[in-house]
Amino acid sequence: MSETEHGIYFVEEIAKGIYKFYEQRNASIYLVTGKDKACLIDTAYGLTDLKELVSHYTDLPITVVNTHGHIDHVLGNHWFDNARLNKADRAMYNEIVFEFSMLINEPWVQDFYGDFVKNIDAEEVFFPAPEDICEGDKIDLGGKCLEVYEMPGHTKGSIVLVDRADKICFSGDSIIENLWLFLEESESPETYLASLKHIREVLIDAGIEKIYDGHYSYEPIPVTMLDNMAEAMEKIIAGELRGEAVELDAGKGTEYSYNGWKVICK
């Protein structure tokens, strides 16, 4: 499908009334519109006016949902008056909000965003206190519904959203080409594998055809990739897969590759 540019966002209509905003080809935001309401899934770093961006695609009231509490998924929440986030990631969110004014003065943020970030006055920025969101919740948009499933692993409070009408799953950083399980806030491989098996059943039952993640989805991930991921996790847990030590800005871990899929564990 074709892509247009809007400021720092690459915009693509991935299904009728569903838009992907790819922020500097780093983090993805999705806008799902129904008949009565719209849902914004994640807000990336959101250091440009997301409300203005979204207003080009819908004038429906917006519910903001964060797939998890990482900074590259929640920072744009301050453009809105509401947000929903699983309570297990709430402490992380509070820390990010607390550090916001320092963060926008960080050299890497200034480098990354250039002029955009210089227009923000941290004293004037307010983040909504998120309402909890958990397994079994449904976000009714009118004519379509987003179902919420918990998927602890990447973070303790990670969720995925299932849109049965369009056969799409929005997976945040939980089902993704390069999975990070090495962070302090990540769960064990065993917990992630249990999450993965649960979500796989949900997606098959719902007839989901496409998975869109929070970063790399140039092409949607097919549901069949979950079989490969589960097989890899089983081998890692059994000690049958050889990993390589890696060191990233976010910390140290062991990276495993399996049929083109990658995961970094603690």
Ligand SMILES: [Zn+2]
């Ligand atoms: Zn993340």
